[in-house]
Amino acid sequence: MNRAFTVTELNQRIRDRLTSDLRLCDLWARGELSNVVNHRSGHRYFTLKDGESQIPCVLFRGNASRLDFDLADGQNVLVFGDVEFYRPQGRVQILVKAARLDVGLGEKHQELELLKERLAAEGLFDAGRKRPIPAHPACIGVVTSPDGAALRDVLRVLGACPARIVISPAVVQGDSAPASIASAISALQGIADVIIVGRGGGSAEDLSPFNSEVVARAIYQSAPPVVSAVGHETDVTVADFVADLRAPTPSAAAEMVRPDLERLGEALAGAEARMIRSLSASLDRRRARYLDLGRLLAGRRMMAIVSEERQSLDRMTDRLVSAEDRRMELFAARLEVAAGKLESLSPLSTLRRGYCIALADSGVIRRASDLAPGELFELVFAEGRLLCRSVKEMVDRS
Amino acid sequence: MGLKDAVLTDLSAPEDLSLEASLAELEGIVRSLEEGELTLEESLKAFERGVSLIRRCNSLLDGAEQRIEILVGELPEDLAR
Structure with a gap:
């Protein structure tokens, strides 16, 4: 056996589990009232039921005083609140923060559905027409209530950024809201490079202005892209559908728009x-x-x-x-x-012609008188030589 | 407008450009320089322009402080500073 929990521990566990589920808070529930108890403390206790199930509810004095009707058994109502686990008694219940009579809601719901169909057919919700958010806007416009928490959240998250921030104030609750929001968006045309449209701040606020055709068209016709920070997790308004980008909260919208x-x-x-x-x-x-x-x-x-x-x-x-x-x-x-x-010129050829050379000790003899009678001399011929003795010089008889 | 034309014609003074426009022009300059199709003179001019754009952007970032305006009526007290 694993360790055994005490009841308190067990109930704490269950409570922690329930409170950490975001889908169980800030929700609307519809049903019929029964077992309504108006306690002398001012708190109201009742059970909300439908054909098959029921769930206990508690409405504390502060919130109860804001009701615009008296709770009574058999009424069809819409309650807004959080699912909580009442630890001491191990009971799941709704902590109701606001309530409305569910009168003719069927009609209103129908009307809203028809409006959505009509606008969708005209192309206001088309993914293709959604413009990208500029990465470095020079001017960021904010349409919201100037006194609300949404504006302050946006300003806080934007912090010091190079872009100018221009607030276009609007009334976001009541009958004048749709027209006010629409004209606040128009007023930013030509000024802002991107627009954030946000609620005032209270989570129990009526979102119906943001389900109006006037606001839807104003967003559609806006030249600067629009980021809607209007709806709740579970409530998607028409404005959210038409907007170029949807943010779950005003802070998230500011994050998306702020230049990095x-x-x-x-x-x-x-x-x-x-x-x-x-x-x-x-x-x-x-x-x-x-x-x-x-x-x-x-x-x-x-x-x-x-x-x-x-x-x-x-x-x-x-x-x-x-x-x-x-x-x-x-x-x-x-x-x-x-x-x-x-x-x-060669002497040899001369010699061959028949001439000869006379040689004595004194050399070549050119004149006969050079030789003494009886002197020895040589005669050189083309071939051979003769040793001769001169007899005597012959005198020319002429 | 090709960068070649841009380099040769008169450009806005960096002080007049918005952050978005400065960044767009800067990106264009970097791409042109990387593609390498500019002449030497054009490259140098483009580089100079790029540097002044970078300075402009940095000064926009450094000098950033929250500036809030309201279109109609007065700023709520807690926001007016």
Whole structure:
């Protein structure tokens, strides 16, 4: 067996469980009154029932005094309150905060349904027409009661933000409310970049102004997008359907509309970094391109120059070669001529013609008188030599 | 309006631009710089403009304090400061 709870502990557990369920608070319940007890303390006790079930209710003096009718058995009523667990007696009951006679509500309900159908058919509720909320509005408009808690919640959550906040006051309860709300929305046209429409603040407030056609059309025709912070968790009004965005509370609406300053700061720093990076990357690229081009240019130039030089070199070589050839030819020609000349000048060819050379000790004899009679001398012929003795000089007999 | 045209024509002084407009223009400048299609001169001009926009946005953020107005009637006492 697990540990056993005391009754108190058990009841506390149940109570905690019930009070933590948000769906069980701020709700409306419909039924018939029975067992109404008007206690002398001023508190009212009764049972709310329908065909199959019932639930005990308690209405405390303060709230009871605000009723605009007297509770009596058999009445059909609407009560507004929280489900609570009365621990001492282990009883689930409704803590009633407000109550209304449920008279002709069937009709009102019907009317509301018809209105919703009509507006939906005209396209006022279309998801496609809902505009996005601007991320950085320069001006935020608030339509609400200037004395209500909703306004203060919105202002508190918005805090210090770069946007201007403009309050367009409206009466949010009673017969004049629909027209007042509608004109408050119109008054912000051309001024606000986004509009929050909120209730006054009391959770037991009548939401019917926000179910009116006048307000619905004003929201639909608003150029700046509208965030509605009107309905309860369980009560969705026509205004909520038409609005561009629906918030569960005025604080939540303010959150949705407020520019995210931190993210903005980060985005700015990011933008700066990106700009610096791309600019310096592009500068680097350009520098590299210029260097490359420069190198390319220099390379080409060199190639061109080298190529030119090579060609001149070839040309000169050709010229040199042909010049050399010519020289050789000339040389050969001259040589031949010279050789021919030499040939003819050569003593050998003279000797071959029959002449001979007379040689003595004193050398070549040119004159007969150079030789003494009886002197020895040589005679050189083309072939061979003779040793001779001169006899005597012959005198010419002429 | 391409950034090229923007860089060459007269732009609003940063002080006159709203936060939203400044941010939109800044985003455009960053994108253009990253795409790399601008000439060197255009890049430098765009960069300068971007820097002044960033300064403008930062001053808007830093100087932020709550400014409330009411369209009709007087501000409730607890809100008027």
